[in-house]
Amino acid sequence: xxxxxxxATAAAAAATAAVLALGLGAAPAALADDRAExxxxxxxxxxxxxxxxxxxxxxxxLFGVDLGRFVSLDFGYAAxxxxxxTATVYQVDATTGATTFSDVRNEGTFTFGxxxxxxxLAFTGTFGTERDYLSRQIGGSASIxxxxxxxxxxxxxxxxxxxxxxxxxxxxxxxxxRALTGADECAKPDVISGSDALDPTGARLTKWESLSIDTxxxxxxxxxxxxxxxxxxxxxxxxxxxxxxxxxxxxxxPNTPQEHIPDTRARWSITAxxxxxxxxxxxxxxxxxxxxxxxxxxxxxxxGLGYSQYVGKPLLLRVQLRVYQQSAATFFRDAFFYETLxxxxxxxxxxxxxxxxxxxxxxxxxxLITVGEDRPVWGLFDKLQLNAKADxxxxxxxxxxxxxxxxxxxDKQFIYGNSLIDGVVLQLGLLGSY
Amino acid sequence: MRHAPPDPLSAxxAxxAxxAxxAxxAxxxxxxxxxxxxxxxxxQAVRASEKKFLADQVMIFDDDPHESSADEHLRTNREGxxxxxxxxxxxxxxx
Numbered sequence: 192x193x194x195x196x197x198x199a200t201a202a203a204a205a206a207t208a209a210v211l212a213l214g215l216g217a218a219p220a221a222l223a224d225d226r227a228e229x230x231x232x233x234x235x236x237x238x239x240x241x242x243x244x245x246x247x248x249x250x251x252x253l254f255g256v257d258l259g260r261f262v263s264l265d266f267g268y269a270a271x272x273x274x275x276x277t278a279t280v281y282q283v284d285a286t287t288g289a290t291t292f293s294d295v296r297n298e299g300t301f302t303f304g305x306x307x308x309x310x311x312l313a314f315t316g317t318f319g320t321e322r323d324y325l326s327r328q329i330g331g332s333a334s335i336x337x338x339x340x341x342x343x344x345x346x347x348x349x350x351x352x353x354x355x356x357x358x359x360x361x362x363x364x365x366x367x368x369r370a371l372t373g374a375d376e377c378a379k380p381d382v383i384s385g386s387d388a389l390d391p392t393g394a395r396l397t398k399w400e401s402l403s404i405d406t407x408x409x410x411x412x413x414x415x416x417x418x419x420x421x422x423x424x425x426x427x428x429x430x431x432x433x434x435x436x437x438x439x440x441x442x443x444x445p446n447t448p449q450e451h452i453p454d455t456r457a458r459w460s461i462t463a464x465x466x467x468x469x470x471x472x473x474x475x476x477x478x479x480x481x482x483x484x485x486x487x488x489x490x491x492x493x494x495g496l497g498y499s500q501y502v503g504k505p506l507l508l509r510v511q512l513r514v515y516q517q518s519a520a521t522f523f524r525d526a527f528f529y530e531t532l533x534x535x536x537x538x539x540x541x542x543x544x545x546x547x548x549x550x551x552x553x554x555x556x557x558x559l560i561t562v563g564e565d566r567p568v569w570g571l572f573d574k575l576q577l578n579a580k581a582d583x584x585x586x587x588x589x590x591x592x593x594x595x596x597x598x599x600x601x602d603k604q605f606i607y608g609n610s611l612i613d614g615v616v617l618q619l620g621l622l623g624s625y
Numbered sequence: 626m627r628h629a630p631p632d633p634l635s636a637x638x639a640x641x642a643x644x645a646x647x648a649x650x651a652x653x654x655x656x657x658x659x660x661x662x663x664x665x666x667x668x669q670a671v672r673a674s675e676k677k678f679l680a681d682q683v684m685i686f687d688d689d690p691h692e693s694s695a696d697e698h699l700r701t702n703r704e705g706x707x708x709x710x711x712x713x714x715x716x717x718x719x720x
Contacts, residue, residue, distance in 0.1 A: 249698065
């Protein structure tokens with residue numbers, strides 16, 4: 192099925208490219224760039240309770256080649272190597288029962304791109320796999336410079352058909368539903384799709400739940416002056432299907448059922464970004480702001496400020512600060528109230544992404560730029576960049592319900608740590624064009 | 626007849642259905658107006674000969690794709706919000 196979709200997409204892409212090429216005329220030189228990039232990010236987060244933190248190693252590689260003047264083909268690979276501690280039950284004292292875990296996720300991407308003098312068209316396919324999750328996504332994006340070449344309009348759409356491994360709870364009431372465990376089998380006999388696991392009697396032990404994700408984005412980039420540009424971006428997404436963490440349980444009154452959240456979520460956001468070049472300083476100032484809202488009641492926003500400074504010709508230093516805050520989903524409660532008052536409606540969750548939280552990230556990035564003037568850098572690259580970046584994340588946990596009535600507090604819910612610095616991101620990358 | 630407010634500790638909280646997203650009309654009108662204004666001024670805003678600074682890599686949105694995707698990946702696993710990277714094509718029209 193995926194192969195058929197990909198073939199159909201490629202045929203449509205070729206036809207569209209022909210139309211574009213005819214409309215734009217022959218370009219005198221290649222309009223796409225050969226490029227390669229490798230990078231690795233390390234995220235380390237501290238949590239309470241002496242159970243260790245969370246560590247995520249995220250290597251990425253991208254290799255792009257031109258196929259003629261107008262066509263490019265990109266291959267990408269990314270992985271997540273995750274290890275750390277997690278709470279099996281969201282409850283007042285989740286710290287005591289936290290357990291360690293580890294997982295590896297692999298993801299491959301290909302992009303077929305067409306580049307005109309003023310327009311770009313790309314089709315992308317992505318496949319990701321891990322023990323209990325399969326991600327399959329196809330999408331397309333297009334952008335065009337409007338007359339005057341000061342305005343760029345971009346459109347993008349992706350459809351994801353994901354699968355999540357889950358314990359088969361049959362017709363059980365959600366309050367009786369059991370969670371998946373690391374010992375349960377999540378079979379993927381043909382690699383790209385999951386298969387239910389049966390016990391020797393033929394009874395189903397685990398099943399693969401479906402999750403469809405449709406995402407649309409529109410952006411407008413505008414040159415406002417010779418030293419200032421602006422980008423506005425609208426984002427919309429609809430998720431339909433199983434969205435709970437199959438491993439997570441929540442203490443609801445005397446029961447500890449599997450997390451239970453709605454099957455449908457619609458979300459949108461609007462973002463504005465501005466860059467201002469400062470010629471006398473060989474520097475630039477950056478600003479961004481975003482507003483977000485969804486049907487689960489989460490409302491959030493962030494603002495960011497950045498400053499980039501050239502230090503001589505080859506060095507570029509950037510510092511930035513980002514502040515974020517969100518409200519809780521309507522069905523999220525502090526653990527004390529799930530235990531003493533039961534759920535807020537028919538759903539319950541211990542997902543920190545759905546909890547009220549604020550955070551601040553302070554970071555710096557250093558880029559060493561080498562341009563091949565007379566001969567290629569390392570005998571291959573026209574331009575080579577070495578990037579090194581470090582971010583510090585400070586997270587402030589916010590109570591979802593009344594603080595005065597919560598006699599047990601929220602410190603041991605094991606959602607976030609309580610340190611001054613809660614997370615660190617380190618990134619090292621090499622980006623070359625040739 | 627007036628009722629006394631319920632005691633939140635003794636009475637279960639009333640079930641709340643997930644809310645529909647509310648996009649205020651004023652916000653939608655503002656965005657539309659902004660888009661129209663920007664679109665209208667685009668043709669004469671900056672001449673090709675004036676794009677030296679706009680072509681600099683510090684002025685390109687998401688100029689390092691790996692950094693942008695890694696940041697987004699990290700945040701979507703810690704924050705409920707999403708979106709904002711745009712739909713590509715954030716260049717300056719300098720080619």
